[in-house]
Amino acid sequence: MKLFKRGYSSLKDAQPILSTLIPSAIGYKQPSINEVSIKALMATNLHLGHNKATWNPRMLPYIYGHRNGIHIINLDHTITALRRACGLIFETAAEGGNIVFVGTKPSLHKLTVNVAQQNNAFFIIHWIGGLITNKERILRRSVGYDPDKVSQSLLPQSTLDNLEEDGELEDVKNLLKKQPFVHKPDLIVLLDYANNKWAAHEANLANIPVVAICDTDCDPTGVSYPIPANDDSVAGVGLIAGVLGKACREGHERWMQELEKQNELKQRK
Amino acid sequence: MNRIKLFSRLRFIHEKPIDPAYFTGNSKYYSLVFQLNQHIRNNYLDFNQKVESKHNLWMSQHQMVQDLELRLTNDDYESLVHKLNVLSGVKDDPKILSFLNTFVSSNNSLVKPPRPEIKLDEFGRSLTVASRKTSRAQVYLVKGTGQVYVNGVNMAEYFNEIYDREKIVKPFELTKTLADYNVWALVKGGGSTGQADSIAVAIARGLTVHEPAHHPVLYENGMLKIDRRQVEKKKTGQPKARKKNTWVKR
Numbered sequence: 001m002k003l004f005k006r007g008y009s010s011l012k013d014a015q016p017i018l019s020t021l022i023p024s025a026i027g028y029k030q031p032s033i034n035e036v037s038i039k040a041l042m043a044t045n046l047h048l049g050h051n052k053a054t055w056n057p058r059m060l061p062y063i064y065g066h067r068n069g070i071h072i073i074n075l076d077h078t079i080t081a082l083r084r085a086c087g088l089i090f091e092t093a094a095e096g097g098n099i100v101f102v103g104t105k106p107s108l109h110k111l112t113v114n115v116a117q118q119n120n121a122f123f124i125i126h127w128i129g130g131l132i133t134n135k136e137r138i139l140r141r142s143v144g145y146d147p148d149k150v151s152q153s154l155l156p157q158s159t160l161d162n163l164e165e166d167g168e169l170e171d172v173k174n175l176l177k178k179q180p181f182v183h184k185p186d187l188i189v190l191l192d193y194a195n196n197k198w199a200a201h202e203a204n205l206a207n208i209p210v211v212a213i214c215d216t217d218c219d220p221t222g223v224s225y226p227i228p229a230n231d232d233s234v235a236g237v238g239l240i241a242g243v244l245g246k247a248c249r250e251g252h253e254r255w256m257q258e259l260e261k262q263n264e265l266k267q268r269k
Numbered sequence: 270m271n272r273i274k275l276f277s278r279l280r281f282i283h284e285k286p287i288d289p290a291y292f293t294g295n296s297k298y299y300s301l302v303f304q305l306n307q308h309i310r311n312n313y314l315d316f317n318q319k320v321e322s323k324h325n326l327w328m329s330q331h332q333m334v335q336d337l338e339l340r341l342t343n344d345d346y347e348s349l350v351h352k353l354n355v356l357s358g359v360k361d362d363p364k365i366l367s368f369l370n371t372f373v374s375s376n377n378s379l380v381k382p383p384r385p386e387i388k389l390d391e392f393g394r395s396l397t398v399a400s401r402k403t404s405r406a407q408v409y410l411v412k413g414t415g416q417v418y419v420n421g422v423n424m425a426e427y428f429n430e431i432y433d434r435e436k437i438v439k440p441f442e443l444t445k446t447l448a449d450y451n452v453w454a455l456v457k458g459g460g461s462t463g464q465a466d467s468i469a470v471a472i473a474r475g476l477t478v479h480e481p482a483h484h485p486v487l488y489e490n491g492m493l494k495i496d497r498r499q500v501e502k503k504k505t506g507q508p509k510a511r512k513k514n515t516w517v518k519r
Contacts, residue, residue, distance in 0.1 A: 096285055098286070098292075100292050113289075113303075116289045117289050121289065122292045123290065123293070124292055125293065125299075126293070141295060141296070141297070141339075142286070142288070142293075142296055181283040183285070183291065
């Protein structure tokens, strides 16, 4: 069966693109979604799925066919899903939303951290269960308030009596109860969905949209915005992360512009 | 342009977090680890090299969690300590030393303080210490005529055996300073041999304080080394430390 619709006989044409679109390359330039073509996706092996036998039948719409015992992902779907995800990330960031990149595989650690640091986003390298549903406890170090310790530190009666005399008892009691605001992610990008199904599950419980790279052995219905692509190739994941990160940064810039406008309006008043 | 407001107003009362590691719940750990990795890369060190472990130098896992406010799994702690051992190979850079100091436990220091030199006091005496088995000896050595007093008593009266007296005189024989020094020794614990040996080592150390040139001769003859052998513990089910009960076929 004819594998490539457009008649590419080899990947030689794709070679020059590789040199600038992977984060680890020299002369790396972060690509925007308009600069990414199916050629680039193929160059980083994003079309290679897993073994035919280990597929998830729910990925059938995204699969082009098979060759050498592995499924080949249809890159038309990949590119449309990428464009959809980029638009979503741009809009979320333009509203001031928190976008979190999750990459738990050791080979993806550096990638996720860099993407997050350079594009005004957040990274998670180890997914701790309860990050969203139990955020007051898990994120206590980020917020500086340990709910367990504070509730256990009961003041002795003598100090309570002293405070009552000074009229400060109510203030202290309120302090003890006051949990500072703990932020939630507004969008989660899973670069490693195969190993992080619990992350997607938790996000669904909290009504947080999830963008995930789904390989042929993953279930795309567990995720709001699946991007069918190969999750094993580090260069491929780097390309996708770069594109999504660029969208995030542009959205953030739009958000900053709007804030400045609001500040100007306030000053004029 | 009508933009659909996706989020409630409540959110914007609280400012958006800045730290990219906010949602890890462990941002201090990541900032420290990134700094560590950067230092190691800057100095062209190998992450995978085999390093000796520094006994008790770094904080324990529990200490790090409490003092530095980190969340550490066992694997995290082990890899962190390994990287610290790798980086502690660099000794010149003060930045790196100050960075490593944040991980050093309270009892220790990165740079070992030098051993205090023993000097002669105002009367020209050296005070040196040594031990053998359970004996502990303190010896004052001063330039004199060659008298040796142990616990206030002449050596000849205190030690009845020739072996003990010869051992005490040996350092002077080796350095050919037989009648040059007076010895005032205070020793307690142990038996005659142990006390004699401890005094001998203390005398040898005192001689090196008076004249550092004596050091090679005494060192080569093993006079400066404390014999660390102690009485071995008796084990249960056996009559002595090594002796076992009679072997019975059935």
